[in-house]
Amino acid sequence: MGRLTSFFSPQSVAVIGASKARGKIGNIILRNVIESGYEGKIYPVNPKETEIEGYPVFRSIDEIPGAVELAVVSVPAPLVIPVIESCGQSGVKHAVVISAGFKEIGTEGLAREKELLAVGRKYGMRILGPNCVGVMDTHTPFNASFAAGFPQRGEIAFISQSGAMLVAILDWSLGSGLGFSKFISLGNKADLDEADFILDAADDPTTKVILCYIEDVSNGERFLEVAKRVSRIKPVIILKSGASQAGAQAASSHTGALAGSDLAYDTAFGQTGIIRARNMSELFDLATAFAKQPIPKGDRLAIVTNSGGPGIVATDTTEAQGLTMARFNKDTLDALAGNLPREANIYNPVDVLGDARHERFRFAMETVMADPNVDAMVVLVCPTATSEPLETAEAIVAVAKAHPEKPVFGVYMGGPTLESGAQFLTQAEIPSFVFPETAVSALAGMARYRRIKERSVSESLPELEGLDKDTVRRVFDEAKADGRVVLLGSEGATVAEAYGIPAAPTRLATRAEEAVAFAEELGYPIVLKVASPKIIHKTDIGGVRMGLETPGEVMAGFWAVMSNVQRSLPNVIPHGIDVQKMSPKGQEIIIGMSRDVHFGPLIAFGLGGIYVNLLKDVSFRLAHVLTPAEIQEMIVETKAYTLLRGYRGQKPSDIPALVDIITRVARLVLDFPEITEMDINPVFAYPSGASALDVKITIS
Amino acid sequence: MKSLYLIGAPGSGKTAVALGLALKLRKEGVNAGYFKPVGTTAGVLGKHDDDGVLMQKVLGMDEDLETIVPFTVANFYISNFKHPDKCRERVLQCYNRIAAKYEVVIIDGTSFPWVMASFGLDAITLAAELGAGILCTIQVENDFDFDEALFFNRHAESRGVAVVGTIFNNIPRQMLAKTEGVYSQLLTGFGYEFLGAIPSRREIYSPTVAEYQEALNGEVLAGEEHLDLLVEDVLVGAMTIESALDTLRRALNKAVIIGGDRSDYALAALETSTSVLILTGGLYPNIRVIARAEEKGVPVILVHYDTVTTVERISEVTRRIKPKDSKAIAMALENIEQYCRWEAILERLRA
Known part of the structure; x- marks a missing residue:
């Protein structure tokens, strides 16, 4: 499949259902197209009008003299099918269906949506929507949506299953200074879905970070394949709602999504290298971090602060998030000791004390950033009597410029006193936070992404012989x-x-x-x-x-x-x-599989025996993207691994034999989709070999 | 022997055997008719005995239904009829009318052989009076069921009724080997004829969704065109989804009974083998449930009583073959031809 450029930079666009009445969606869309500065041809279509917003109106799509690359359809639901049919006959290959009244309204709408898809397929047409807000591209520029406003130009592509979420973020971004390359409202995802646009954004030179809000994925297997490929090229950050039971219900009533298990989503994201944001603020913190700062080369973080307490909070978060506090080399420590006041803490976190002016900050920052043992820096500024928010911000920017390979985040802990400094940082592309935890979490997300990229380009499961x-x-x-x-x-x-x-x-x-x-x-x-x-x-x-x-x-x-x-x-x-x-007693292990609605077989490995339900010591992987390295990982993740290695004088168990069983179970459940559930409980692991004692299989 | 009196407990498939036998006899050139002295209306909404309607249509009998099934009774009948003798008289008259016209009469027993014994209309008394041979149909699920067959046979014999034999019918698969290997020999050892072992076939014995709907009289929210789906199992949804999934996946072609507000559960059930969703409490489900059910072709029935009442109301639902169930009718005949010693039965009738 080719790129989806026709949705973002078409040569010509027809707005079907364009309206003369200001405030009507058909009018807003047309004006958005015009006012975005779009330079291609614009064809309003409406059988009852002759001219709208200074443009001549066509009675129908087939009356348009030139070729139409993209149709934006905003007509009442019952008219959508005939409109798409006529678009197809006129050779239009791409359409955005804004109209609602499809799957989200129930049986009747579902039938209409199926027909829409069928008509699209008949003409080889790709369709975005229905029930969506539209698309925007800030680089073209092009705004085929009914959103109020147009985002600032930037390098973040935002793909959203919720239209409301999209317009809210758009409005927020205008105030916060965050820029976007593209906004895509997925709607009901009748044809094109998140995987299509993630894949497209991977090849888009104007996009550096891919951001998604989704309630479900349309095609689990394809999503896995695309996510795995794209996450190696660009960071893909996803907020997936519906993690809670009640959330799943809300999601199901929202755009008609059938929510799969959250565990499967978590596993899918983890295995394919998707960075999962847990809430909306984290989604945008991560987006800001990735868009503005380089990815750290390692996990070692230096913290420079003018106050002790926040420094400790930042340190706690650093460790909790899987980053490490950098240990400075002797030159750094000597320099800091020689030039900072005696009361200052020269060890990480470096405390330049409450009376520090911007020069002292600058010296400390320059010194730690020069240390090869530092991969990233977070600077905490508290509003003390002597703090110089703006000058300190200028120093931070200068130091960051001198070390373009190391990410630098500012934390301006306070309100109005610090505002000028925080604003300066934002304008200079240094992410600025109010509290240390969020800054460190965003940095941890970047470090996680580096580890994802460094993962070996994984081979697939080995070919097995003699399968009957x-x-x-x-x-x-x-x-x-x-x-x-x-x-x-x-x-x-x-x-x-x-x-x-x-x-x-x-x-x-x-x-x-x-x-x-x-x-x-x-x-x-x-x-x-x-x-x-x-x-x-x-x-x-x-x-x-x-x-x-x-x-x-x-x-x-x-x-x-x-x-x-x-x-x-x-x-x-x-x-x-x-x-x-009867088999001799071995180390009790469980190997199982349940089939997820979206992502297919989910393999489980864990400690067996009577405490299974109590300890819940189980790790999961999806079979579709399983690699030998991941099988090894899923064993190592569990507490059972400690037992298998030989705990307190016991003989170590045959871990390769367990890897082999997991591999074969994965192969079996992939080869036979009718297996809906499988449980080997227990598997006895011996110093040499293993034995599956009870194999439970449910088929459909 | 002019007529064959089928006795057995509910679920033993008397009617299916009667149907299969009648069709087979006709195929062999014997003009067989059908008679059911005492019908029952338990669990039936209409006022007619369904079995009578079925046989009248399939065998193309001209007699009216009141002749084919002279009585229908419920389980409190004694004070309803002032003159037991007139009841007996009427039964005999109707039988004679049918017997006069057909070469052989297949007499279908009531739910249990002892029904209306206080009027002298129980199966054994009546069989003795009509000179009919007893054919026992039994669904064996355990040894007690075998005992039941033996008991009926001995009782009939002690009352001087001719015992034609026993057909083990509607046998669960896991009991087939034991029935053929153990029970058949045991029965023969006691001096009674083993006339066949018919495996359980869902197409004949599983109730359809329509039969559930008849019992519940609910509102069909989706899948109206799929009411002919068979229901083989009933699950009441009263667990969390995580615990329920295992059970949902294990049960095939099931009816799932849940509160209308349990959309999560309903959606999960629709992803497994489900024949009907029965939503209780009069709560309309999420639109997504309806849409998914339509997509999957699964009927959704909304009832206004609670789950406990619903379960009670469907407990009596059994399959009743309808005249238009051509597949089930063909299978009833096939069962007799394939699994029964019908020649032995024919021989007794001709003797």
């Missing part, structure tokens, strides 16, 4: 023929084995004599487990018998399990009893 897809397919078919979606333990083991996952051999016995025969074949000791998709917690109802050593014990165990089940669950008819050779 036919057996898996056969087991699934049999279960489906039986009217089941939950596999029996023996079937789960068969599927696992077919994919080279070391499952403990398991056979399904329907009679006690059969159980004994299987026990003789597998060898003792034996475990018996009731086999029924209706029973989730087998142990609770006495559905498991362990450590059976003789045929007699197996026989008795069979009847004991059967009668326990009948006593607890008289309405359940078990399929039989799984006979399994």
Whole structure:
């Protein structure tokens, strides 16, 4: 797919539904196009008018003499389809549908939206919206929206699923001095979605930072692919709402989005290198930081302050956010000791004391910035009697200019007294904050991005040999023929084995004599487990018998399990009893998968055993973008890793064997989309090898 | 033997067997008719016995419904009828009218064989009086069910009624092997005929969404054209989404009953195999639920009572084959041909 430049710098634009009446959307859009300074051809379309805002009006799109590169449609919902149809017939390839009255209003609107998409597809037309505010490009310049105002020129592209959010930010930015390259209102995302515009912004020379507000992603797999690619080129910062239950409901009623699980989003962003902002102020702090300052080369932060307390707060935040306090070299310390007052703190955070004037600030800043052990600097200025906000700001700007590779943030802690200095910083492209935590958090976001970029260009999962897809397919078919979606333990083991996952051999016995025969074949000791998709917690109802050593014990165990089940669950008819050779005790691990609505299989790894629910020691990765390095990472992230390495004299477990199981589980769930859930609980990890004891699989 | 009297508990599929047998007999050139001495209106909204309507249509019987099903009773009937003898008389008259016209009469039992025993209209008494042979249909889910079949057979025999045999019907898959291997031999050992083992088939025995709607009389908010979907399981949504997902994914073709305000739950249910969403409390759902349900082709029914009442009202919902269910009707015949020893039955009737 080509770039989407036709939406941002078209040669010609038709405003369909242009209106003469000031205040009407059809009029606002037309005037916005005109007043933005757009130099291409402008064609208002309205069957009832002849001239609007000094431009001749066309009765319909096919009456326009020249080619139309972009159509901006703002007509009542029932007229949108015929308008798009006529655009298609006239060869228009790009349209922005402003009109509301689609998916967001329910069944009738949904049908209309589907038709809109179908008509667009028929003519190979790309559509933005419907139900959106429009698009803006400050570099063209071009404003095809009904927003009030036009942003300052800058290097941030802002892509928003909420139109209201977009216009609010636009208005705010005009006061705060933040500039933008593009504003894109996604609306209902019938055709073009966030992935399309993120991808386009990656190649846009006027955009340095990509900012998104989304309520959901349209196509999870494509989003993963695009995000992974683009985050290596430019920072992509996303505020995803709907993290809470109530938020998910609000989001679902808002633009009609079906909210997926927040965990899946978090994992998706983490794996693809998206920087996730947790709230709106963080979104714009990060945007400002990335737009105005270089990305730090490392995590070592120097803090220069004229007061102790804020310095300590900044230090606490530095460590909490995963940055480190820079340790100065001897030259730096000598210079600081020799030139600052005796009471000053020469160690990081450098406290130049409350009586510091701008010269002392400048000296301290120049000294620490010259230190090769410093990657970034935050300067805290408190309004003391002697503070010189403006002169200090000038010094900060000068020092920052001398070290263009190191980011510098100002924190002007106060109000009116410091305003002149803070404004000077903003104008000089130095991000200025009121409190130290926000400054350090923004810097931490930049450091995180550096780590993302430094990650090895990851290879995909290794090719696996000898996978027996036919057996898996056969087991699934049999279960489906039986009217089941939950596999029996023996079937789960068969599927696992077919994919080279070391499952403990398991056979399904329907009679006690059969159980004994299987026990003789597998060898003792034996475990018996009731086999029924209706029973989730087998142990609770006495559905498991362990450590059976003789045929007699197996026989008795069979009847004991059967009668326990009948006593607890008289309405359940078990399929039989799984006979399994008992495995020696190992380190208990869980490996699982649940399928997310948007992003597909989400693999889980964690500590197993009876404390699973208490400790919640589980890490997650999406299978679609999983790499061997990430499998390693997901193991290391857990507390279980400490146990696996050999805790307090225990033998270390075979971690490569676990990596292999995760790899195979990922392959299996990718190869068979009908697997909706899979749980291997427990996996026993041994000093050499591992064994999957209970493989639960649910299919659809 | 002129007629065959089918007895069995609800859910044992008497009507499906009666239907299949009648069709098979017709196919073999035997002019079979249908008679149901005592119908029931339990759980039925209309005033007619559904089974009677079905058989009248499918077999193309000219007799009016009052002849095919002379009585319909509810579970309090004794004080309703002043003259039990007249009831019996009427039943016999109607039977004789049908018996005169058809070579063989398939007599369909009421929900339980003992119904109307106090009027002498229970299955065994009546079978003795009409000289009909007893054919027992049993759904075996455990050993007690087998005992039931044995008990009915012995009881009939002790009252001097001819016992034709037993068909194990609507058998859950996991009981098939045991039925064929164990129960069949046990039954034969006691001296009764094993006439077949028919596996459970959802197309015949699972109620449709329409049947739920009939019982609930709710407002259909979406998917009106999909009321023919089958319901195989019922889930009541009373958990958090996280705990519910596991259960939602496990249950196939289910009815999900939840409060209308649980949009989160409803949306999650729609992503799994769901045949109908039943929203309770008269709360209209989020528009997104309706839109998604339309997209997925899943009916949404809104009811104005609470969840507990709703569950109570649907507890009696069972599948009733309708005259236009051509697929189910064909399958009823196929079940007899494929899984039953119908030749043995025919032989007894001809004897």
